[in-house]
Every structure is written in structure tokens, then in C-alpha cells.
Amino acid sequence: MKPLITTVAALKELATGIAPDAVGASTVLFLWDGPSADFLLTGGDGEVDQRTVIVRGGFGDDPFVPDHLSRVRREVLSRLASFSERAQAPGPLSLPRAWHQFKHDNLIAFFAVPGTDGAASRWIAEVLPGARADVIVWSGTTSNNKESLEEFEAMKPPSPLVESEWLEAIARAREHFTKLARPEPSDVEIALPELERAATRGWSFDEWMKVISEDQRAFVNAPTDKSIRLRGPAGSGKTLALTLKAVNEASRARAAGVDLRILMVTHSWSLATEISDSKDALGLGPLDEIEVFPLLEIAAALSPGIANEGDYKLIGNDSFSGKVAQLEEIWDLLTEFIDGDWVTYRASVSQAIQERFDSEEADERVALAWDLLVEFGSVIGAAAIFPGAGAESRYFGLQRASWMLPLATREDLRVVFELYRRYMERLDSRGLWTSDQVLADLLNDLQKHSWNRGRRSEGYDLIFVDEFHLFNPLERQVLHYLSRDVSVYPRIFMALDPRQSPSEAFIGLAADETRSSSGAEADDLGDVAQFELTKVHRYTPQILGLVKHVHHEFPTFDLGSEWNIDFSSVESAKTEGPVPRLVVSGSRTGGENDIVNAVHDRYQAGPMAIAVVDTRQWERFSDLASRLDGSPKFHVSVIAGRSDLDGLGYRKKGLVVGLAEYLAGLQFETVLVVGVPDMETGRSPNERARLLSLFYLAVSRAENEVRVFVNDDDGGVPEVLDRAVANGLLVREQGSLL
Numbered sequence: 001m002k003p004l005i006t007t008v009a010a011l012k013e014l015a016t017g018i019a020p021d022a023v024g025a026s027t028v029l030f031l032w033d034g035p036s037a038d039f040l041l042t043g044g045d046g047e048v049d050q051r052t053v054i055v056r057g058g059f060g061d062d063p064f065v066p067d068h069l070s071r072v073r074r075e076v077l078s079r080l081a082s083f084s085e086r087a088q089a090p091g092p093l094s095l096p097r098a099w100h101q102f103k104h105d106n107l108i109a110f111f112a113v114p115g116t117d118g119a120a121s122r123w124i125a126e127v128l129p130g131a132r133a134d135v136i137v138w139s140g141t142t143s144n145n146k147e148s149l150e151e152f153e154a155m156k157p158p159s160p161l162v163e164s165e166w167l168e169a170i171a172r173a174r175e176h177f178t179k180l181a182r183p184e185p186s187d188v189e190i191a192l193p194e195l196e197r198a199a200t201r202g203w204s205f206d207e208w209m210k211v212i213s214e215d216q217r218a219f220v221n222a223p224t225d226k227s228i229r230l231r232g233p234a235g236s237g238k239t240l241a242l243t244l245k246a247v248n249e250a251s252r253a254r255a256a257g258v259d260l261r262i263l264m265v266t267h268s269w270s271l272a273t274e275i276s277d278s279k280d281a282l283g284l285g286p287l288d289e290i291e292v293f294p295l296l297e298i299a300a301a302l303s304p305g306i307a308n309e310g311d312y313k314l315i316g317n318d319s320f321s322g323k324v325a326q327l328e329e330i331w332d333l334l335t336e337f338i339d340g341d342w343v344t345y346r347a348s349v350s351q352a353i354q355e356r357f358d359s360e361e362a363d364e365r366v367a368l369a370w371d372l373l374v375e376f377g378s379v380i381g382a383a384a385i386f387p388g389a390g391a392e393s394r395y396f397g398l399q400r401a402s403w404m405l406p407l408a409t410r411e412d413l414r415v416v417f418e419l420y421r422r423y424m425e426r427l428d429s430r431g432l433w434t435s436d437q438v439l440a441d442l443l444n445d446l447q448k449h450s451w452n453r454g455r456r457s458e459g460y461d462l463i464f465v466d467e468f469h470l471f472n473p474l475e476r477q478v479l480h481y482l483s484r485d486v487s488v489y490p491r492i493f494m495a496l497d498p499r500q501s502p503s504e505a506f507i508g509l510a511a512d513e514t515r516s517s518s519g520a521e522a523d524d525l526g527d528v529a530q531f532e533l534t535k536v537h538r539y540t541p542q543i544l545g546l547v548k549h550v551h552h553e554f555p556t557f558d559l560g561s562e563w564n565i566d567f568s569s570v571e572s573a574k575t576e577g578p579v580p581r582l583v584v585s586g587s588r589t590g591g592e593n594d595i596v597n598a599v600h601d602r603y604q605a606g607p608m609a610i611a612v613v614d615t616r617q618w619e620r621f622s623d624l625a626s627r628l629d630g631s632p633k634f635h636v637s638v639i640a641g642r643s644d645l646d647g648l649g650y651r652k653k654g655l656v657v658g659l660a661e662y663l664a665g666l667q668f669e670t671v672l673v674v675g676v677p678d679m680e681t682g683r684s685p686n687e688r689a690r691l692l693s694l695f696y697l698a699v700s701r702a703e704n705e706v707r708v709f710v711n712d713d714d715g716g717v718p719e720v721l722d723r724a725v726a727n728g729l730l731v732r733e734q735g736s737l738l
């Protein structure tokens with residue numbers, strides 16, 4: 001096999017879990033079969049960028065990793081990306097201790113995957129001299145001694161990099177991505193479902209105002225002299241009501257000759273685009289006074305420092321690959337710490353923490369790394385605590401809540417803070433940002449005199465926030481500073497569903513209720529009016545039945561009465577549909593056959609999604625997606641991260657395969673809910689609530705038909721679904737016995 005020449009950006013994209021067969025269909029990657037090498041590039045790669053050359057000596061069926069590592073492809077690729085990124089950082093190359101490196105001249109060997117893969121596979125790589133720091137990954141080895149490097153050095157072939165081919169590859173990639181960016185010619189087959197799925201269906205503003213429900217109308221017509229919380233379950237028309245209100249306010253101000261600046265803030269680009277299209281489709285012409293953006297984009301536009309930090313790259317910008325990269329980073333840090341300084345902390349911490357750090361189980365360590373990721377981002381980062389004088393004591397002073405990683409003593413907190421300090425130091429030395437840092441910096445800028453003046457022209461009179469439940473406390477603070485008139489309370493209109501809580505988002509919400517500083521936030525808004533939506537418009541009464549059941553299964557989280565939606569009064573405005581089905585298969589393989597059959601069965605009925613509940617099962621379903629994509633019958637789009645939502649693919653008619661947490665805001669005729677793990681055994685209440693929340697999110701994406709797939713290999717039917725069957729809310733069906 002020819003060598004593969006690629007870049008950090010392309011490796012990271014691959015590391016999101018894209019199956020090799022799906023690379024050709026990716027809107028982010030471009031593969032060129034050059035004369036002496038294959039080139040894999042992204043749209044952002046340029047002539048002078050660093051290159052990573054993978055010499056694929058012993059590779060077999062899998063084009064990106066040796067066959068014996070294809071099971072852990074994502075981890076292997078993520079580590080390679082991380083290696084190249086480190087090679088680029090100024091100063092001598094430093095690898096985490098857990099990578100078990102050894103060196104000889106320019107050659108360096110390191111573990112190919114976190115932990116060991118049984119065979120203790122290593123890469124032998126070379127960083128070429130020069131500022132560009134090109135990397136050649138020469139070969140894999142299972143040897144753990146330095147002599148192997150000396151031997152290798154003696155027989156090392158010349159570099160496979162051919163400059164003219166690289167330039168040609170870049171030129172071809174550029175041409176490819178330019179073509180892709182051009183709008184596609186209109187096509188009836190594509191346009192129809194696109195319109196149907198937008199929140200406004202192409203109806204005019206006046207048409208909508210006639211048909212919306214009383215509670216939606218009350219919100220649209222409510223006075224704007226104070227902030228409003230609009231609460232409702234999934235599919236109750238929050239996004240629609242928010243859009244109608246913004247448009248209503250803009251056109252009223254226009255008619256009265258008033259200059260009004262309106263901002264609509266979302267969590268993702270996909271929803272921003274959707275809302276922006278919807279408002280333009282309401283037949284009132286372009287409404288430039290309404291700006292629709294994700295918060296991170298606003299941060300980049302307002303905070304000049306952020307845009308100028310050209311050398312800094314964002315890690316964890318909401319996307320799945322960012323999360324994977326952060327997790328691996330923390331895993332390495334943790335392993336290095338446990339092998340090193342842990343002994344000096346060990347005696348003083350509580351027994352529970354001691355046991356977690358001492359555990360040799362790989363799974364336990366991953367779980368600890370995850371908990372730390374949440375603690376760093378949603379607790380420490382969200383409170384805008386960054387290492388420095390007084391930071392540790394501010395952290396100690398934070399009130400702990402039940403959803404947080406249990407840290408019983410001050411010494412427990414101390415060890416976590418020390419890890420946080422090291423984590424930030426590592427990111428900093430490699431020129432990486434987290435989105436929390438971006439927002440904390442923005443907050444800093446917004447508190448300056450210059451913004452106090454600037455906000456009069458650049459700030460907004462009315463701020464609308466969709467999916468408010470997805471914003472963490474830090475992000476919520478930023479919103480306050482975006483208002484224009486400092487003499488009145490900011491007027492913020494928030495749509496939220498406290499039951500939709502992908503990953504840390506749930507925690508963000510809980511944090512808001514429990515952290516001492518969050519009380520002040522509510523005060524900042526003055527008196528806040530509440531509006532409830534009690535009719536769902538997306539899905540049938542049968543799906544609502546299952547949604548309510550899941551809602552009642554949430555453990556009694558103390559979210560405060562304010563967050564509790566009275567689900568018993570919620571009704572569906574849609575006509576009757578089939579009762580959701582539960583397909584129980586004998587094994588994973590059998591389950592996959594049943595899923596494929598369901599796709600055949602329902603594909604023609606309209607847009608369809610396979611929603612994967614448990615992130616850990618993603619890889620399997622990403623492979624299934626590429627198999628389905630192989631069939632000319634199906635148009636398949638894969639959503640493994642928020643960035644995929646922003647690509648071209650997902651709007652088209654066809655099948656979307658994605659992690660449930662990234663499907664928020666979207667809707668489909670049929671949803672197949674897969675990757676449903678055992679939710680009870682050995683789960684903490686937090687984990688259980690998170691999984692139930694993702695399940696709720698998956699089910700509530702469907703307009704008409706839901707099928708849930710479980711199998712014996714993955715623990716059979718979770719109790720929560722058993723009870724739904726007993727209550728007649730799900731019909732149980734025997735799937736393949738295979």
C-alpha cells in the first residue's frame with residue numbers, strides 16, 4: 001500500500017469515528033490517489049501546513065490503521081493527531097509519560113493506543129527538522145527496547161514526501177471544496193422534505209399567527225419590558241414561538257420607526273441556520289435587524305483578542321472530536337500523575353478517591369477521566385476559575401452539588417485542582433484553547449469600559465435564546481452583557497426544556513440551581529415572566545405516551561420547583577399514530593439485521609434517523625451506517641459531532657445516523673432508537689439521568705413512528721422499557737434470534 005500523506009485536521013476528523021468507506025462521502029475530507037502516495041486533506045489545509053506521512057507497510061484491509069488495531073481506530077488516529085500537534089509546538093517534543101516513549105536520534109517510539117492493546121503496539125515515528133515539523137510514521141512495532149530504533153535507523157528508507165505531488169494534492173483539494181461550497185441546483189425531491197422539516201414549513205407569518213396555539217400566541221404577544229422563560233417539552237413549538245416573537249417585534253419596531261437590534265442565540269450552527277432560514281421564509285422580506293448566531297461565534301466576533309490569537313486552536317469546541325481529544329488528554333495526564341506524584345497525595349485523600357485512583361481497571365480510569373472532564377469544564381471552568389493566585393481557594397469555596405463528582409474532603413479537592421492546573425498548563429504549552437477559556441476571556445472584555453461604551457451601538461435590545469438548557473453558567477453570564485441599554489435589566493427571552501440534557505448540559509442546568517453564584521444571576525434579570533407550552537405539535541399521542549413515561553422515570557432530581565414541567569397536562573395536537581415498538585433481538589448481530597430491515601421498511605415514508613443513545617456504542621453504528629451507505633437505495637448522512645450538523649448532507653431526504661445528543665432540534669418521520677444500554681445496573685443516579693435524558697431526546701425527534709432496538713448482548717430490555725411495555729406504551733416484538 002502507498003504511504004498516506006495527511007494533516008492534523010484530517011486525522012482529527014477521521015478520529016470522530018468515520019468509517020473508512022464513508023470517507024468518500026464526507027463533506028469535510030478529500031482523498032486523492034496520487035502517483036506515489038494517497039493524500040487525505042480537509043478544506044482548511046494549505047501548502048505550508050505540517051504533513052503527517054503514514055508509511056503503511058504492514059496495513060491490510062483497513063487503510064488508516066494496521067488491521068489488528070482497527071477495533072480501536074478512533075483512539076489510534078486521535079493519538080497520531082495529538083502526536084503531530086505536539087511535534088509542532090515550540091521547544092523540544094514532550095510526550096506524556098503514559099505513552100512510554102523511547103528515542104534514538106530523530107526517531108521516537110510510543111504506544112499507539114491509550115493503555116495497552118494486549119500486544120503493546122507502538123509507532124516508530126520521526127519528526128523532520130525545520131519549523132514545519134513534518135512527521136513520518138515509519139512503522140509499527142511491538143518491541144519495547146531502544147535497540148529496535150537503532151536497527152531501524154540503519155535501514156531507514158528515504159522520505160516518501162514528493163513536494164510536487166503535495167502541491168498538486170492541495171490544489172485538487174481546494175478545487176473540490178470550492179465546488180462543494182457552491183449551492184446545489186434546486187431539486188424538487190430535495191427541496192420538499194427540507195421545507196417540511198424547517199420549524200415554519202414555509203407558511204407566512206400571518207398564516208402561522210392564525211394556527212398557533214393559545215399559549216404560543218400569548219408568548220408572541222407578551223410585552224417585552226421584562227425577561228421571559230418559555231418552558232415546554234420537546235416538540236411543543238418553542239423554536240417556532242421564539243422565531244415568531246422575534247419577527248413580530250422587529251416588524252412592529254419598523255412600523256413605529258424605532259431602531260431595534262435583536263439577537264437570537266443558539267448552541268449550534270445547525271439550529272442558527274434553521275432559525276435564520278425560517279425567519280426569512282415568513283414572507284416579511286429580509287429582516288436584517290435580527291441576527292442569529294451560536295454563542296461561540298459571537299464571542300469570536302466581539303472579543304478581538306480571540307480572533308487575533310491565530311496560533312491558538314480550539315479544543316472541545318462542542319464537537320465530538322474535541323471531546324475525544326480532551327478525554328485522551330486527561331487520560332494521559334491522569335496516568336502520568338498516578339505513576340508519579342500520586343504517592344504524595346495518596347495518604348491524605350478520602351478512601352473513595354483513593355480507591356478510584358488506585359484502581360487498575362481500564363474502564364474505571366476512563367470513568368475517572370470523564371468525571372474530571374466534567375469537573376474541569378462544567379464546575380471549575382464554568383465558574384471562570386483559571387490557575388493563578390487565589391484560584392485554589394475560590395475552587396474550595398464553591399458549593400458542591402449532588403450531580404458533581406463526589407469530593408468529600410479538602411484534600412480531595414486539592415488533588416483535583418492540581419490535576420486541573422496541570423491540564424491547563426499542558427493545553428497552554430501546545431497552543432490549545434477550550435471553549436470555556438474563550439468565553440471567560442470574552443466575559444473579561446465585556447466587563448471593560450470599552451464595551452460599556454461599545455454596547456450602546458453593538459449591543460442588543462432584545463435577546464432570544466433557544467435551547468437555553470444547553471448553556472452552562474459561564475455562557476449564561478455572557479448573555480447578560482450583550483444587552484444594549486445598561487439602565488434597564490437585560491431583556492432575555494429563553495426557550496428551554498429542562499428534560500433535554502445531552503451530556504454535561506444536564507449538569508450545567510443542575511449547576512445553575514445549586515451553585516451559590518447562580519442566585520445572583522436570577523436577580524440580574526429582575527422579574528422574569530413564565531410561559532408554559534402544554535401541547536406538543538411534533539409527535540403523535542402514542543409517542544407522547546412513551547415520552548411521558550420516560551419523564552416519570554427520571555430520578556427525583558432536586559431541580560427546584562421552577563424547573564418542573566407538569567407533564568400530566570401535556571397533550572398532543574397531532575392525529576393518532578402507531579404505538580412505538582420495542583424490538584428485542586438475540587444478539588448484537590441479530591439486532592443489526594433487525595435495524596437494517598426496519599430501514600428498508602420505513603425508508604420511503606420520509607426522513608428517518610437512527611439515533612444512538614450510548615456514546616460508547618457509536619463505533620458499531622458508524623460501521624453500520626457505512627454499510628447502509630454502500631447500498632444505492634439509501635442516502636445516508638452521519639452525525640458524529642456538532643460540526644457534521646453544519647455540513648451539507650443532513651438536510652437531504654434520507655437516513656441520518658447520529659448520536660442522540662447531536663440530534664437536538666431536528667425532527668424525522670421515523671426514529672429508530674439504538675445503542676440503548678442497561679440503565680440500571682451499577683449506574684450512578686447522574687449517569688442514569690443522563691441516559692434517560694438522551695433516550696427522551698431520541699424518542700422526541702420522531703413525528704410519527706418510533707422503534708426501539710435492544711438485544712441480549714447489551715443486557716436485554718432495560719427495566720424502564722419493561723415497565724413501558726407493561727403499561728401498553730410500547731409493543732414488544734421478538735426480533736432476530738440469531
Ligand SMILES: Nc1ncnc2c1ncn2[C@@H]1O[C@H](COP(=O)(O)OP(=O)(O)OP(=O)(O)O)[C@@H](O)[C@H]1O
Nearest residue numbers: 199211212213234235236237238239240537538665
Ligand atoms: N401551533 C402549531 N401548530 C402546528 N404545528 C406546530 C405548531 N407549533 C409548532 N409546530 C410544529 O411542531 C414542530 C416542533 O416545533 P419546534 O421545533 O418549534 O419545537 P421545540 O419545542 O423547539 O422542540 P425541541 O425542543 O424538541 O427542538 C415543528 O415542525 C413546528 O413547525
